[in-house]
Amino acid sequence: MQKQLSMTQYFKRYLKRCITGPWSLICGLSVSLKYFFSPRRIVTEQYPENRKTLKMHERFRGRLQMIEDADGNNRCTACGMCERACPNASINVLATKNIAGKKVLGRYVYHFASCTQCGLCVEACPFGAITMSPEFEVATTDPNDLEMILNKKEGQG
Amino acid sequence: MFAPSVTHPIGDFVREWVPRLAEYLPASIQSDTLNSVIAFLINAVICIIAVCIVNIGSAPILIYMERKVCAHVQCRLGPMRLGWHGTIQTIADVIKMLFKEVYAPSGADKLMFYLAPLIVLIAPFIVCALIPFDKNLVVADVSMGIPLIIAVNGFGVLGILLGGWSSNNKYSLLGALRSGAQMISYEISFAMILLFVVMISGSTNLMSITMGQEGTIFDWWIFKIPVLGFIAFILFFISSTAEMNRAPFDIAEAEQELTGGYHTEYNGTPFAMFYLAEYIALITNSALATTCFLGGFFPPCIGIDAVDNVLKMVPGVVWFFAKIYFMVWCYMMVRWTFVRPRVDQLMDFEWKFLLPVNLVLLVAGAGFIVISG
């Protein structure tokens, strides 16, 4: 792979390397020592001890949630745009008819297990009824927890 | 035959009390040889326990220290959860490792497979028995200490080769063969540096080598010989790193290339033995470096009486362990800084660089001794 060197070239390179070699290693060691002796540079966080001060960015895409006010009213009209926008069918919008015969939201079934948290449903919703919450501690041991119904009562549209 | 070999007061104490207690035995079996044999055996057991405590007790501390040093170089904190700042972490890891299933892969040579980790453990323990921890704290004050150390290092090679060969795994074989070549080559460099130490101190007995460094910090062999001592120390550092199969010379277990090398197929207690052997070798090599270059158990006196008296009040053992841990820290910093050379470059480094430099060093050292008388 490397071209053949003459004897003098070999010795010159040998002697040069006796100086540059250890010097380069010392430079590398100086970087290590610099990082070892400066604890200000520690970048890791001690989770879960710092949970109280932990705040996600507002655009963070955690779990899907339905925006509801204190009485449980939501803005969903069961149009089904979110269901069509989802790449892997994680949303099922089950509509019913209310007393007046108008189509309203019955149950908003959300399969969290298959959700990729891409946010296309939020983008597709024309009424702003759903949003991605900044909740990230969503691990659970019971798979039934991952099938969620997001609305508390049937919607009015 | 059973001449007293343990010089510590505990040894004398045992030798004094065994004949007294032996008077309670029936008269027919009482004899001097029996007394000396029993005294020797009791002394030997005490020594074994002491060496084991020093080594096996230090291994969890060293493993913890390695993880912390590694973490701080990488701008993180390391184990923090178990115990205060993660101090109990190693014990938890050891318990976990001991509970793992121990099995040999199919086609493996079972006897060699299980024997290999035990063989690797032999050398560090023997070397540890030779090292003087304090003026009267040496297990075996052998007159030919240095040649014995050089001879015993071969067990490490044997253990690794056996382990790699008997695993019936191509990666293990590659790792073992690489390691065999590496350790045999670097033993030469290791031996030549120790030869340099013998030359400048005039004796092969480790206690005499240490006693030759009595005095101030500038009497330590690393400083006493102006430039050559320091160069010899660096070369010893490199050779011993290679002897221990530690990074940057850990081609035998190069994780990125060989997924584990010679210890790929090991798990549970045999793996713990390999792991333990590496850390015990670390302690013993650091102890050897301290004895030969850094003044052994002498405090770093500067020559000012007031400071020296304070320093001398601290027992020699404490100074010895402080120096050992400093050396261990140096080994660890080097491990987490440098990348690994390729196999043939490693051999090139030894045969084309270290060996000539060692020879030049020996000649220069001899010249220095002749000139300075």
Next chain:
Amino acid sequence: MSLSLPPGFRLERKSNTEEFFINMGPQHPSTHGALRLTLRMDGETIVELVPHFGYIHRGMEKQAESMSYLQYIALSDRQDYLTAIQNNLGVVIALEKGMNVGVPLRGEFIRVMLQELGRIASHLVFYGCFGGDLGGQTCLLFGFKEREMIHDMLEEVTGSRLTTNFFRPGGSRYDVPDTFIPRVKAFLDHMEDTMKDYERFLSKNIIVLERSIGIGVLTKEDAIAYGCSGPVLRASGVNFDVRRANPYSIYDQFDFDVPVFHNGDCYDRYKIRIAEIHESMKILRQCVEKFPTEGPWRSKEKPVRLPVGRYYSEIETAKGLYATYVVAATTGEKPYRIHTRGPSFPHIAALNKMVQGHKISDLVTIMATLDPVIPEIDR
């Protein structure tokens, strides 16, 4: 005695000593993803290498036949997951050609800034993996430590660290928040100091030089013949960068150099990526200065419908030339077919040529400097 060779091996047996076959399987600490390499070894020397792909094939192109365009943008994140933001742009530019929409200036600046941040992020992974694969595991942590700052910025802007799903035809999904430009400035200042440290750590280290100079030489002709692109091609002496040859977005308005080296060995591929980090930082500084403080970031939102036709886009990702080919058979929201050309496939194909005669340690070095991402090959 004729030895029946495992599938894929072609060379005739030349040596007198016994050869053996080793498998660096899909689970290995240093193959960059789930890649299986079968090696034919003569002692420690590699005689031939056959890679096997498909361990992470997820059928993305098949899925694209039943997804809409927007959904495919979300899926394209998962191809080269180290720079998902760059994959998004590749798809979106093809869609924009079909929909015939332009992007306002602020939107273009946002695109360029995020692209260059993604490039720096990918090259930091390269730096980490290069040092890590060579044995200095500290480098791995160093590379990822700086990447965390980029992830934080990406999370603030797009909502997600890795699977960004951010660009849309006509602009991007959101505008950047006000804190973005100050954060980029702080990041650039931090990176100037840190890159000095990192270069001191590895660039002149004699062990690194010994292990990478002259190793894995890819000649200019071979690089072009195999279809390599990106840093691998430029390290072999070919001055081809899509940002200069076929400019997209507003790259022609920025002043940056395209580093080219001529030896084609591992050290050149390392040097070129470090140089590219510096060039990206240069572009980012210019973006930060010239960033339009007001203006739309997205042209008027329309439903994503492409007329019948075939649309092609190529961009320069950190790994090389990333091309998207969209075939729309009906005017609508779903494609007939979307094909992506990932840059890592030719690199792995060229691996056989580069590695013959070297040792296993060199194989690891060469793989690290090619910087492949296997999910991009398997899709």
